[in-house]
Amino acid sequence: MVEPGVVWKGAAVPARESAFDLSMNRRTFLTGVGAAAAAGSVAAVGVAAPVGATNGASNFGGKPAPKPIPQVIDTAEPGFVPPDPFRFIHWLLPGPEGSATQILGLPGFGLDVDPSLITDYHGFTAYAVLAGSARDTTGAMYDTELDLRVMQGEYIGEDGGTHYGTFGFF
Amino acid sequence: MEIPDDSFTVNGDGSGARLRVNDLPIPDTFFFSNNVSVAAEIDLDVRWRATAAPVTRGFGNTVPPDDFGAFLGEFSDASARGTGGGRETGFSFTTGSLTASGFFAELGYERNGVFL
Numbered sequence: 001m002v003e004p005g006v007v008w009k010g011a012a013v014p015a016r017e018s019a020f021d022l023s024m025n026r027r028t029f030l031t032g033v034g035a036a037a038a039a040g041s042v043a044a045v046g047v048a049a050p051v052g053a054t055n056g057a058s059n060f061g062g063k064p065a066p067k068p069i070p071q072v073i074d075t076a077e078p079g080f081v082p083p084d085p086f087r088f089i090h091w092l093l094p095g096p097e098g099s100a101t102q103i104l105g106l107p108g109f110g111l112d113v114d115p116s117l118i119t120d121y122h123g124f125t126a127y128a129v130l131a132g133s134a135r136d137t138t139g140a141m142y143d144t145e146l147d148l149r150v151m152q153g154e155y156i157g158e159d160g161g162t163h164y165g166t167f168g169f170f
Numbered sequence: 171m172e173i174p175d176d177s178f179t180v181n182g183d184g185s186g187a188r189l190r191v192n193d194l195p196i197p198d199t200f201f202f203s204n205n206v207s208v209a210a211e212i213d214l215d216v217r218w219r220a221t222a223a224p225v226t227r228g229f230g231n232t233v234p235p236d237d238f239g240a241f242l243g244e245f246s247d248a249s250a251r252g253t254g255g256g257r258e259t260g261f262s263f264t265t266g267s268l269t270a271s272g273f274f275a276e277l278g279y280e281r282n283g284v285f286l
Contacts, residue, residue, distance in 0.1 A: 102272030
């Protein structure tokens with residue numbers, strides 16, 4: 001687990017013990033788990049937006065940004081105080097109830113859960129939580145978990161207009 | 171984040187899809203919900219394949235807009251597998267085969283928000 005008070009590139013990582021551990025420093029987690037096991041782990045979770053912000057503001061093709069889903073989860077688990085304004089994030093985890101992701105052990109919220117992270121959206125969505133191994137340039141091996149979603153279709157952007165676009169969550 | 175439209179292709183009947191991106195610029199936030207990031211690039215080649223017939227998921231506008239089920243879709247459980255990699259200053263990695271067999275994958279058509 002993450003050591004208390006780890007600071008990496010100026011970003012403090014609060015220490016906590018939680019099965020719903022969304023704030024794990026990627027490389028610290030690699031190192032920490034790697035020291036205790038044959039393989040470390042890399043949690044390649046992506047960009048989740050705080051309430052009121054857009055999921056991933058990057059504009060690859062300059063299209064108007066979509067709006068995040070209104071649903072939020074509260075990351076305030078016992079022992080963890082997420083930095084404001086990131087307590088509530090627009091992110092859900094579809095998956096069978098009672099199941100958990102292979103590496104991080106994040107619990108599935110159920111199957112009637114929207115896999116899209118953008119709202120006012122009508123299109124084709126592909127969602128997967130992928131797991132496997134990865135190797136860095138030093139040859140070190142890691143367990144890898146990646147939340148991957150693609151939303152392609154019509155959406156109403158933050159500008160109020162109707163657009164067509166493709167959006168990814170990595 | 172927005173990605174090129176042609177990086178994502180869907181079979182005509184919606185039973186399969188493929189994502190291919192190379193050198194896609196992406197902010198690496200280091201850990202979930204961080205507001206500090208550095209520039210990174212990723213490569214991904216992932217294929218989804220339906221493993222079951224589509225079923226209706228979500229509850230549409232019969233539930234409040236902030237309910238987790240406030241959408242309607244025709245989704246198929248799926249297999250998903252692929253490879254990827256990423257790089258940023260001082261760190262890069264390449265994955266072996268990645269698969270969703272340990273948790274869950276799905277694909278399908280859906281609508282939410284004002285399209286309900």
